[in-house]
Every structure is written in C-alpha cells, then in structure tokens.
Amino acid sequence: MKRREFLKMIAFMTGSAIVSGCDALESGDERILVVGAGIAGLAAAKTLQNWGYEVIVLEARDRAGGRIWTSRQWANSPLDMGASWIHGITKNPIAELAKEHNIQTKETDYENQWIYKQDGREFSASDYETLAEYSRLLQGTMGEAIEGYDEDVSIQTVLNEILASEEVSTADKRMILYLLNTVIEHEYAADIADLSVFSLDEGKEFGGEDVIFPDGYDQIVKVLADGLDIRLQEVVQQINYGDDGVTITTDWDVYEGDRAVITLPLGVLQSGRVQFSPALPNEKQNAIHDLGMGLLDKVYLRFPEIFWPETPDLLGYVSQNKGEWAEWLNIAHYTGDPILLGFNAAAFARTVETWSDQQIVDSAMAALRTMFGQDVPAPLAYQITRWAADPFALGSYSYQPPGTDGETMAALAAPVAGRLFFAGEATSRAYQATVHGAYLSGLRAAEELWDTD
8 A cells, every 4th residue: 555545544544634644744735625514515624634734614604514404493492404314324424423423313214104185084004005006116117117218218207108008096196196206306306307217226325224313413514513614604706726726706705725625506506606717617517507406395383282193203195286295204203392394395395485484384284284184273483494595505405307317427526627626415426415425425525636636
C-alpha cells in the first residue's frame, strides 16, 4: 500500500487529522469550500477536515441539515419535516452513526397498516387479500416490463396495458391506484406518468428494517456538524473556477478556496439560481436537465386526544381520487402523542402546495372524518411542509424519468476540471433519494478530491 493511501486509511479510521505525508496535509494551507450543510455536505466536510484540510461550509439556511429538518415547535414533540427514516439498518452508515452515538430509533412495520375505504369502512380480510393479489400482479408485470421492453417507458404506460388486458372494477382500480401511489409515488416522490419503469431495477438497498427517530433526525446532523466551520445564511449566487482555484460569491461575501464540493439539491441546480463560470460541461448540464425533482409533503395534525387506533404503524385511505390523503403515519404508535402525519406526493402534493393552510387542514380533516366519523375533533395545531416552494430545495428528492439511468446520475456526480466535486442524493447511483445515499456521496466526493492532489 502506498504511504499516501495508508495515511488516508488511518485518518479515516481514527477520525483524526494526519498532517504529514502529502503536500496538502503537510502545509495545511489548502482550503476547501463546501456548498451546502445538508447530510452530503456535512459528510464531505467532516471527512476532509479529519484528513487535514481547512474546510469552510457555506449554507443558505439559518440551520444545518438541509432536507433533514426537525421541528421543535411543539414542546416534547420533535417532528421530522423532511427525511424521516433510515431505510434498511443492516450496515447502513446512518444506522451505524445512530448506534455509535446512542441515538434512539424505532422500527416501522409497514405490514401493520389499517386501510379504510372511500366510505370509511375498514378493509375486510378479503379486501386485504385482494390488495395483496394486485400487489403481486403489479410486481410481476413491472418485472416483465423491465425484461421485455426494448426502450424505457413510464410506469403509467405499463399500467394502461394492465388495465386494458384485465377486467377491473372501479373499486379494484382504486385499489391498484392506491398501491401505486403509496408504494411507488410516495417512495419516488413522482407521478407514475413521469417515472421510468427501468428505474425500478436501478440501485441497491440495505437489508433490515426501516426505523425512525422519535427524538428527531437532527441528532445525526448535530453529530456531523460538530466542530465544523459552518457559515449560515450565506446564499451562494456564483461559483467561479479555474487554474487558480475556486471563488464563491454569496449574497453577503466572497470566499476563495483551492477546490469546492458542491451539494446543491437538483431542484436548485435546475433553477439556474447559482451561476457557474465557466459554464458546466454539456454532459453535466444535460444530466441536471434530464433528471426529475420530486415532491413529498407532510402535514402534522395535533389533536386534543387520540381518536384513532393506536395499534397500527400506518393508516391507509383509498380515496376517490388517486393520492388524496392516502397514507398516514401514526405518531401515537411511536410516542403516545395525539399526532397524525399525513403524506402527499407527486401531482396531488403540487396541487396542495397552492392551497392555504386552512384549505389543507380542512381537506385532511374531511378524509379523517370519513375514516373515523364526523365527531372527530378539530386539531389543536398543525405544521405543513411545502418543499417545492422552498427556495433552497425546490423539491423533496430526485427521481428518474423515462430515458434516464445510472449513467445520468454518474454524469451529475462527475468532478469538473479538478476543482469542483459534486455530491448529494441525486448523484448517488446506488442509493438515490435516500439520506444514506447523500451521506455516501459526500464521502465519495471527499475521496475524489483527495485523489486529485
């Protein structure tokens, strides 16, 4: 093993700065600018700082974490407004961080779900079996489509073929749309008409159960942010790069560095709000344009008492129109608090974002009163996300439209001119749209930066 690689390995394993063994670490005069204090930026910054670089993190918000955001507005009831889960705890780096720092997690059992019909009746045993049959049918058909299509198409195209070949009642069609919305559209934050069927076969997963943080995902952010030089409320406007290094202009200041790690969300890159000079390579610009930025919004409702069953992890609602208040996380199941979390994704979420807070609450309450009766009390308080309107995210997380693939994400991730290194969930070919994917992309960008010394 080369001495340089040995030093890097020891630095990574011990979490300490090795200040000898290569010019950059020997002199300590190489400054790295990290754009964004989300999980990808924090992972990159922490790693590079441990390797001996001077690191400055520029963050537009007044907090670290990015799309990991724990609201502590309600006393003793932390609520995750962005990321909620560790998806698969076996060998997952986020799960390992949680374990190392004694951060409590609780498992979500997705099969422990009670589902209600459009008329408010809970599913019967035969309804649940019908739903399971359609789930198996859809899985098989999507698998056949991945194997059988020569060119990529949307999931909606495959669904249309299923519905054309099968005799499906209106009630069963609602079941199918409920499945596709809660299992796929919520997972990918995009409408089935916009999602690549080939993308269902892309990427990897960690094994084990999914878990949430009863005391907030921001505990992970605090672990990673500790000891870093993070400059908050610095909205990046322009990034100039060349042989002499990198200059980043914010709305407050100008920062100069030798190289930079860029972790801007895909939605922000697509908006053009941050200008690059010289312009990014065409291949990278094409990747930014071709990938999709999805939307998954949340509505937390706090009630004077628990009027719904505490046993299930999740509550489902097969509404007349696809995606309308289809899935609720039962916070009472985890914490005992009288709180429900309603999810909206894709097309319906974009519609809901245009409504007033009161319209959103009224719509959510109409669904809950259908499910649990008209005497359901009004909520005492609510908290609502609008990630598409958030200027520093412009969406929740990325997805693959038809015609994009892992190579598209690889192009987005590729370094530019030995000066700019890109990270974030949209750059994670293996674990797109996940916190662990973003985290691992930050480690990958740090590795790439080191390797250009």
